[in-house]
Amino acid sequence: MSTNNSGAGVSLPVQERAWNTRVRILDAALSCLVELGYAATTVAQIQARAGVSRGSVLHQFPSRDALLVAAVQHVAAKATTEIAAQPEFAPGPDAIDSGVERLWATMQGPLFAATTELWVAARTSPELQAVLEPQERQLGRAIREPIARMFGTEISSSPHFGELRTLLVSSMRGISLTYAFAPRDPSTEPHLEIWKRLARRYVQSGG
Incomplete structure (x- = not known):
């Protein structure tokens, strides 16, 4: 009995160390993806930046693509959790x-930059497509509620808010892609006023 208790006592620190190693690997993978791009990011670079062995990386992630997708999902999950933890904005x-x-x-920021790298690379990589597609669908479902919280209950309860959300996200993603080759201050983006007018009309007129 005492042996079992002793084993249970040491399991938590081991799990914590494994989780900390995983987080270091994911953070290193994301930074490599953003700084170097998809084509230039290697498992060796990721392990060096994370300060872990190659075996530690391969033990948790079966392939480079699986690791890179997991890194983006990891950061997206953190961002989603942070938004959900914020108080809902008052009307x-x-x-x-x-x-x-x-x-x-x-x-x-880095999350969109890393995601863009994967989207572009997936166009010519069936292997990456297979890993990325289900994760993107899952993320799409996960961000619906956080986006609703950004607008507040009164606005997000509009019967056509779902359509507006899809339209805004799609349009903003498209415009954001142009920042990759034409960096500028996003606060001065001309489309901001267009999106605001569109959102007001959509909510106030019911679609």
């Missing part, structure tokens, strides 16, 4: 405009 005259600005802000 007001500027709630729609603020919601559009908050949604646009999520299209900036």
Whole structure:
């Protein structure tokens, strides 16, 4: 009995170390993907940046593509959790405009850059497509509620909010892609005012 208790006592630190190693690997993979791009990112570079052995990487991830997709999903999950933990934004005259600005802000930074690398690479890689597609569908479902929280209950309860959300996300992703070759201040993006007008009309007129 005492042996079993002793074993249970040491299992948690082992699990914590394994989880910490996994997080280091995922963080290293994301930074490599953003800085070097998909084609130039290798398992060797990831393991060196994470400070772990190659065996530690391959033990947790069967392939480079699986690792890179997991890294993007890991960061997306953290961002989603952070948004969900924030208090819901109160309704007001500027709630729609603020919601559009908050949604646009999520299209900036390393997460979108890394995701773009995978999207482009998947076009010519059936192996990456097979790994990425189900994860993208899962992420699409996971971000619906956080986006609704950005706008607040009053706006997100509009019968056509789902259509508006899809339209805004699709359009913002397309515009964000142009920042890869034409960097600029996203706060001055001309489409921001277009998206805000569109959102107001959609919510206020019911579609």
